[in-house]
Amino acid sequence: MKEKLIEKGLLVVALSALGSLLLIALFIFIEGMPLIVKVGLKNFIASTHWEPTRGSFGILPMIAGSLTVTLLALVFGGGLGLAGTMFLAEFAPRWSVRILKPLIELLAGIPSVVYGFMGVVVLVPWIRQTFGGPGFSVLAAGIILGIMILPTVIAISLDALNAVPLSYKEGSLALGATRWQTLYRVQFRAARSGIIASLILAMGRAVGETMAVIMVAGNALLIPTSPLAPVRTLTSNIALEMGYAAGDHQRALFATGVVLFVIIALLNTIALLTMRERK
Amino acid sequence: MSEEIFRVIILLCSVLFLLPGCRSSSKKALVLAGSTSVQPFAELLAELYQQRHPGVEINVQGGGSTAGVRAVQDRICDIGMCSRHLNADESGLTAIPIAVDGIVLVVHPTNPVVSLTREQVRAIFSGAVRNWRELGGANLRITVITREEGSGTRTSFEEKVMAGDHFASDALVQDSNGAVREIVANDPGAIGYISFGLVDRRVKTLAIDGVQPTEETIRTHQYPLARDFLFIVAGDSNPLARSFIDFVLSPEGQAALAEEGLIRVR
Numbered sequence: 024m025k026e027k028l029i030e031k032g033l034l035v036v037a038l039s040a041l042g043s044l045l046l047i048a049l050f051i052f053i054e055g056m057p058l059i060v061k062v063g064l065k066n067f068i069a070s071t072h073w074e075p076t077r078g079s080f081g082i083l084p085m086i087a088g089s090l091t092v093t094l095l096a097l098v099f100g101g102g103l104g105l106a107g108t109m110f111l112a113e114f115a116p117r118w119s120v121r122i123l124k125p126l127i128e129l130l131a132g133i134p135s136v137v138y139g140f141m142g143v144v145v146l147v148p149w150i151r152q153t154f155g156g157p158g159f160s161v162l163a164a165g166i167i168l169g170i171m172i173l174p175t176v177i178a179i180s181l182d183a184l185n186a187v188p189l190s191y192k193e194g195s196l197a198l199g200a201t202r203w204q205t206l207y208r209v210q211f212r213a214a215r216s217g218i219i220a221s222l223i224l225a226m227g228r229a230v231g232e233t234m235a236v237i238m239v240a241g242n243a244l245l246i247p248t249s250p251l252a253p254v255r256t257l258t259s260n261i262a263l264e265m266g267y268a269a270g271d272h273q274r275a276l277f278a279t280g281v282v283l284f285v286i287i288a289l290l291n292t293i294a295l296l297t298m299r300e301r302k
Numbered sequence: 303m304s305e306e307i308f309r310v311i312i313l314l315c316s317v318l319f320l321l322p323g324c325r326s327s328s329k330k331a332l333v334l335a336g337s338t339s340v341q342p343f344a345e346l347l348a349e350l351y352q353q354r355h356p357g358v359e360i361n362v363q364g365g366g367s368t369a370g371v372r373a374v375q376d377r378i379c380d381i382g383m384c385s386r387h388l389n390a391d392e393s394g395l396t397a398i399p400i401a402v403d404g405i406v407l408v409v410h411p412t413n414p415v416v417s418l419t420r421e422q423v424r425a426i427f428s429g430a431v432r433n434w435r436e437l438g439g440a441n442l443r444i445t446v447i448t449r450e451e452g453s454g455t456r457t458s459f460e461e462k463v464m465a466g467d468h469f470a471s472d473a474l475v476q477d478s479n480g481a482v483r484e485i486v487a488n489d490p491g492a493i494g495y496i497s498f499g500l501v502d503r504r505v506k507t508l509a510i511d512g513v514q515p516t517e518e519t520i521r522t523h524q525y526p527l528a529r530d531f532l533f534i535v536a537g538d539s540n541p542l543a544r545s546f547i548d549f550v551l552s553p554e555g556q557a558a559l560a561e562e563g564l565i566r567v568r
Contacts, residue, residue, distance in 0.1 A: 074468070084471075148488055158487065159474055194547040242450075242475035253474050263477050266338070267366035267452025268367055 099169025104176030159241030183217020336370015429470025499563030
């Protein structure tokens with residue numbers, strides 16, 4: 024009897040998380056959809072002209088911005104993260120892993136505004152002086168986000184790699200493969216779905232990050248044509264303008280949220296499916 | 303005996319219920335909301351006012367000029383803060399200028415350009431002119447910095463300078479005066495516009511149409527980009543709001559504003 028009660032209670036708690044997610048989604052869609060319907064979906068996501076106070080609602084530059092920044096972050100963070108994972112899994116001495124892994128996970132605990140601030144003070148002037156342009160750029164945002172997604176990439180892909188049965192490694196080594204060949208051709212292949220999932224979750228984090236990106240990306244309303252061009256992401260667009268938005272402008276920001284919601288839901292679905300494939 | 307206990311309980315209950323009630327009724331509250339440009343100054347004035355009237359609580363919120371005006375219309379706040387003119391559709395409200403501010407064009411201190419015409423400024427911000435060389439400066443790309451859509455400072459700047467032109471799409475967008483100043487102070491090619499009260503030594507101000515922004519030229523509106531900071535009240539404003547506004551317009555309130563870099567209206 025008591026057991027049942029606890030079970031029911033936990034079920035309610037678990038469902039409340041689902042419920043709040045549904046409510047949030049419902050609210051965003053109710054607020055945002057009328058505007059999308061009003062200006063037309065094609066106009067909304069395929070027009071480059073964004074001037075909401077004058078009735079132009081085109082978020083293509085922001086979609087392009089979010090995608091380029093996220094992709095660049097994946098190149099930096101993914102590459103660095105996977106290299107770090109290989110090192111931690113195979114080449115680093117045991118004692119150093121015990122220190123390094125928690126330290127990397129600590130990166131996730133640094134508030135994003137701190138990353139942004141360091142970006143503005145250190146990275147942006149460096150880019151401006153080394154490569155030219157205003158410094159506030161796709162590149163700056165990509166590097167900062169790349170560092171921010173490192174803990175996600177490393178923690179999850181390291182777990183996946185460690186979950187590969189030891190016999191795979193032993194078998195490969197016994198057949199005369201080198202350590203590197205074993206790692207790259209056998210262990211990585213076996214852990215592939217987990218590693219892909221780590222990259223997709225990292226991508227979700229990169230798409231959703233706001234504060235640091237606002238600070239270093241420049242927020243120009245432009246489809247970026249070079250890594251040095253300033254760019255605005257979907258999340259920046261909402262955060263920048265929500266303070267002043269009213270009427271259709273506000274609905275347009277909710278509509279931006281709808282697009283963001285769809286993108287992130289897609290990413291998470293892909294992540295879940297690849298994770299399930301592993302089992 | 304039981305009656306006495308009953309009476310004690312009643313007494314205790316009433317004390318418990320009335321105490322907080324007394325406090326809230328003796329403490330009067332005033333809510334301000336609106337322009338983030340005006341907000342820091344309003345907060346300062348609110349603090350001074352509360353020191354003199356200990357029973358009053360003044361709550362100052364941001365949200366932007368438009369939100370401030372709307373909040374007064376909807377009677378959500380008592381006084382709206384606004385850093386632009388009221389639009390035609392925002393009728394039935396009273397606008398009280400509390401100080402004058404200048405929107406000042408700032409560049410890096412090493413920039414040799416000292417003065418621009420309004421047409422030149424428009425050309426820069428609309429992206430028609432992209433190099434300082436064309437304006438008598440060094441051969442350096444211009445980094446244009448503007449404010450986000452909806453900002454009162456941006457709206458005033460658009461009204462006074464842009465004449466219907468659009469901002470260049472590659473202009474950087476920052477969401478505060480401080481962020482604009484920070485970029486200009488660090489980028490030799492940058493130009494941005496900020497509130498006169500926030501100019502410091504790290505940036506250089508430009509004369510517009512030959513008029514240098516100074517307290518004198520801004521107060522007299524001789525400087526072309528001068529704008530009023532407004533308190534917005536609905537017709538039936540309460541006595542507390544009126545008392546606070548009187549304080550802001552008093553020599554003491556005005557002196558406090560002047561000390562913070564704004565220009566007095568009285």
